[in-house]
Amino acid sequence: xxxxxxxxxxxxxxxxxxxxxxxxxxxxxxxxxxxxxxxxxxxxxxxxxxxxxxxxxxxxxxxxxxxxxxxxxxxxxxxxxxxxxxxxxxxxxxxxxxxxxxxxxxxxxxxxxxxxxxxxxxxxxxxxxxxxxxxxxxxxxxxxxxxxxxxxxxxxxxxxxxxxxxxxxxxxxxxxxxxxxxxxxxxxxxxxxxxxxxxxxxxxxxxxxxxxxxxxxxxxxxxxxxxxxxxxxxxxxxxxxxxxxxxxxxxxxxxxxxxxxxxxxxxxxxxxxxxxxxxxxxxxxxxxx
Numbered sequence: 001x002x003x004x005x006x007x008x009x010x011x012x013x014x015x016x017x018x019x020x021x022x023x024x025x026x027x028x029x030x031x032x033x034x035x036x037x038x039x040x041x042x043x044x045x046x047x048x049x050x051x052x053x054x055x056x057x058x059x060x061x062x063x064x065x066x067x068x069x070x071x072x073x074x075x076x077x078x079x080x081x082x083x084x085x086x087x088x089x090x091x092x093x094x095x096x097x098x099x100x101x102x103x104x105x106x107x108x109x110x111x112x113x114x115x116x117x118x119x120x121x122x123x124x125x126x127x128x129x130x131x132x133x134x135x136x137x138x139x140x141x142x143x144x145x146x147x148x149x150x151x152x153x154x155x156x157x158x159x160x161x162x163x164x165x166x167x168x169x170x171x172x173x174x175x176x177x178x179x180x181x182x183x184x185x186x187x188x189x190x191x192x193x194x195x196x197x198x199x200x201x202x203x204x205x206x207x208x209x210x211x212x213x214x215x216x217x218x219x220x221x222x223x224x225x226x227x228x229x230x231x232x233x234x235x236x237x238x239x240x241x242x243x244x245x246x247x248x249x250x251x252x253x254x255x256x257x258x259x260x261x262x263x264x265x266x267x268x269x270x271x272x273x274x275x276x277x278x279x280x281x282x283x284x285x286x287x288x289x
Contacts, residue, residue: 020099023079024092026068031059037102038287039065039093043111043136044207045199047073050110053276054283062287065105067093067113071203080203086112086210090119097127104129106287110272111136112211122222132228132286134279135269137251138216146250150215157212164205220254227252227259228286232267232274241268260286 020027028048038058042050048066058064069089071077079088093116097105106129109117114136121128141148198204231248234241245263252259262282267274 020096022070022092022096024070024089025096026070026075027096028066028068029063030055030066031062031064033063035061035063036287037065037105038062039067039097039102039105039107039117041067041093041107041109041113041116042069042072043109043113044211045072045197045204046110046113047075047197049073049197050270050272054272054280057280058283058287065096065100065102067096069203069207071200072207073197073199075199077200077203080206081200084210085203085206086116086119086214090116090123093120094123097124106130106132108132108134108283108286109136110134111269112207115211115214115216118216118219118223118227121225121227122216122219125222125224128225130226130228130286130289131223132230132283134230134271135232135267136229137248138220139214139251140211142217142251143244143247146247150213153212157209160212161205161209164208165201167201217251217254220252221256223255226257226289227255228262228282229259230262230264230271230279230282232269232271233263233265235265 040048040051040054042048047068051066055064055066068075069080069085071080096102097120104127107117107120109115109132111134114133115138117131117133117136118138121131137143139148139150141153145152229248229252231244232241233244236242245261249259249261262285264271264275264278264282267278271279
């Protein structure tokens with residue numbers, strides 16, 4: 001059996017390795033006992049290791065719940081080897097909130113984890129205090145084409161699914177761009193540097209398919225918690241990231257209250273790795289409100 005990947009924090013700081021039994025997610029709890037609760041959800045093919053630079057800045061004051069999706073990294077797929085992925089994972093996160101007795105936690109999610117955060121917030125209403133999504137959209141294709149629909153992108157998503165299923169294990173440890181998955185002009189600049197840690201090919205294929213086809217824009221009015229959107233940006237006009245402001249704002253226009261938007265200058269998709277200090281400051285502002 002594969003060994004679990006290293007935690008985002010040193011073992012000495014870890015309070016519990018297996019606080020919740022699930023065949024869909026694994027949760028680590030670290031930080032201050034009794035502190036305000038924060039759930040952190042990584043993106044596609046990532047584990048809690050992506051939070052390695054953020055956790056030390058927060059654990060002295062907050063209790064952090066680090067979600068790992070089974071089938072990503074070295075976690076065995078278990079229940080995620082079949083059926084839908086994001087709907088089942090969001091249901092398990094909601095179950096975790098109830099069974100762990102979390103009191104109006106904040107949720108921070110990156111990429112696919114951002115979509116999961118939106119799902120949970122829409123379902124839980126006042127039970128979630130605030131949401132931060134990092135380089136994530138309720139409908140990713142709208143970042144490239146505002147008029148895109150699920151029907152438009154589903155043929156591409158199916159090809160992507162098939163392509164991932166055909167790749168070898170070594171290729172699955174590399175980024176989507178390196179693996180030859182072509183998301184078209186513009187998509188390469190928005191979705192490369194995915195920071196994949198590999199994993200089970202069926203879980204990766206299903207996850208990428210759902211990231212491309214999930215359209216959560218109709219759920220945004222159900223979110224009562226304030227939403228902060230963090231995304232990679234560039235002050236260099238020749239960089240495609242210099243043009244993404246309006247695309248991200250358009251994606252969240254259906255929220256009940258306007259989102260706060262925070263640009264991470266110099267970051268690409270992996271904002272927590274590309275600009276960790278900027279991100280830490282943004283997270284502190286988010287939590288202070």
